């Protein structure tokens with residue numbers, strides 16, 4: 392086992408393809424962390440059951456998500472790449488942690504409140520309520536030091552830290568209290584057709600969302616028909632020119648150049664040039680990503696083997712943690 396600190400993150404298999412918002416805001420940060428950390432990266436398939444999903448669709452999305460993690464640069468020879476449901480210790484630890492979580496505290500999770508408000512309290516199932524506790528279990532099981540997530544997961548991470556501290560105080564030091572690794576270097580990626588809304592798979596127009604697994608030609612077209620703003624100068628003004636600002640943020644993210652630098656370079660040029668530049672920069676990274684993903688999905692047996700190996704690596708750590716936790720809370724060992 393390595394003596395490096397640990398990093399862990401899971402992605403929910405909620406769509407057939409990630410879009411560039413998911414990719415730039417989250418997944419792209421994962422591979423570089425493999426150098427300094429022992430990494431556990433997985434697919435939160437149990438979390439995906441909190442919303443209604445066709446079994447066949449879920450199966451497909453789980454494999455597609457795993458393939459996309461690997462295509463993004465998560466290296467299964469260095470990191471544990473696994474499906475959450477393949478490591479039963481996640482749900483075992485969730486139960487123990489749920490017995491340490493106040494009902495009031497769980498009820499205050501804003502993502503739960505938002506989702507249940509949107510769907511109605513009958514549509515919001517108990518799984519959705521327990522979702523943050525399962526997430527805490529995902530993290531604490533591996534004593535992760537670092538957890539790269541998006542801003543929307545900050546409160547869940549706070550709960551995780553709180554539960555770790557509570558368990559440690561009540562029993563004895565057991566869990567690492569994890570640090571969030573919230574990516575802020577990349578601005579929020581907005582919908583290309585409605586640049587005042589975050590790019591999201593539930594967007595009103597599919598043309599506003601650039602899916603990583605779509606045909607490169609289609610994506611280039613989406614960039615070319617992105618909504619821009621009145622005027623013609625390329626300046627960075629999120630308030631008054633959200634469409635142009637969004638394209639600049641995307642271009643900056645894909646080229647590694649600063650927005651200021653890009654604005655300088657576009658002096659005297661028009662919106663069309665910016666759209667083409669953004670399409671080209673995105674395409675240069677996304678096209679090989681897509682090819683690699685499709686290749687992995689075409690070798691299903693190998694992909695399944697990678698996931699089986701990943702689950703084994705994960706379980707080596709997880710089973711030790713759960714044995715320790717069960718012992719500390721007073722559960723007897725099976726004789």
Ligand code: TRP
Pocket residue numbers: 399400401402403435438525526529530538539540541544
């Ligand atoms: N809830 C996270 C999201 O929607 C996904 C997730 C589940 C996760 N378990 C996790 C993220 C553990 C980090 C660590 O993005």
